[in-house]
Amino acid sequence: MSTINFAAREINCKIVYYGPGMSGKTTNLKHVFSKVPGHLRGEMVSLATEDERTLFFDFLPLDLGSVQGFKTRFHLYTVPGQVFYNASRKLILRGVDGIVFVADSAPNRLRANAESMRNLRENLQEHGIDVRDVPIVLQINKRDLPDALPTSMIRAVIDPKQELQMFEAMSDKGVGVFETLKTVSRLVLERLSQNK
């Protein structure tokens, strides 16, 4: 649930990028950071290891502007994708308003995609919420890999019922990054005005 601060007339929403290790979550945020004009974004905070693998999270605040007198902001987070960082991954999911699941197109990462999605469901459940209660958008990343699997195959594994909106992306080139973010933001805002 979003934090609404009436005095400062601010609405804050939290969006988390989830997915297996090395699927491109941080790259997504870096692209947003590099393209959004400076006065609309804050500083990007990265807690990463020396080889730039996310250790705890990356964080980027974005200003949408004022809607009906409410200053509306998004806080974007990524989680560490590696399997053994689940404790910190779970912490970052606290209070989430929207999720982008970044899946990897490489054939040898198909199982990792599936495991990460299952892990997401488990972690949400531990926080006491149903997957259906949070807007989730799928991003199938690294479409430019020569041996990239067909999107239908990846989707069959992580979203067999085809309930989620899906985008193809090449996050290192910026393709699909904004489309994904825009969709998840819109879903979060819609939910906000429905007062759910």
Added chain:
Amino acid sequence: MIEPTLALYGDAFERVDQHIQELLETTGVRYGLLVDRKGFVLSHKEALWAPRPPALDSVATLVASNAAATAALANMLGERTFSEQIHQGENGTLYVESVGTDSLLTLIFDASVPLGKVKVYAKKTITQIAAILDELKDLPPVQLNDDFSQGAASLLDDLLG
């Protein structure tokens, strides 16, 4: 809803602001923030003489994540949570203490300010703020209408193209 929502507004907000301001004046603390456990700044005050603070969003996010991480650690040790954290550097101190269950009072001050004094006064402020936050729980939730959704969508178009 995963994490309880805090909506701080109007009269309550001003009272919280006032308490933090008073705390700053009596103790000589540089910056005082009330941060919710999700990492959003609910209220902040800085001493008039203090230099420009670091990016507050970043501070709030890191303080909240740190609190979340140490709470997980507390659970492993059989505690519900650690209510108080002090990070002491060479030139300054970061002092974080829980206010009720949903928010954290964060105080940043330099080496000239005695920690003991800050702790004593902070506890008093926390009791006052916690009482205000408790009152807020009974208020009705915020209603936003469809116009809000449309307005926000068009801003999204502007921002993300």
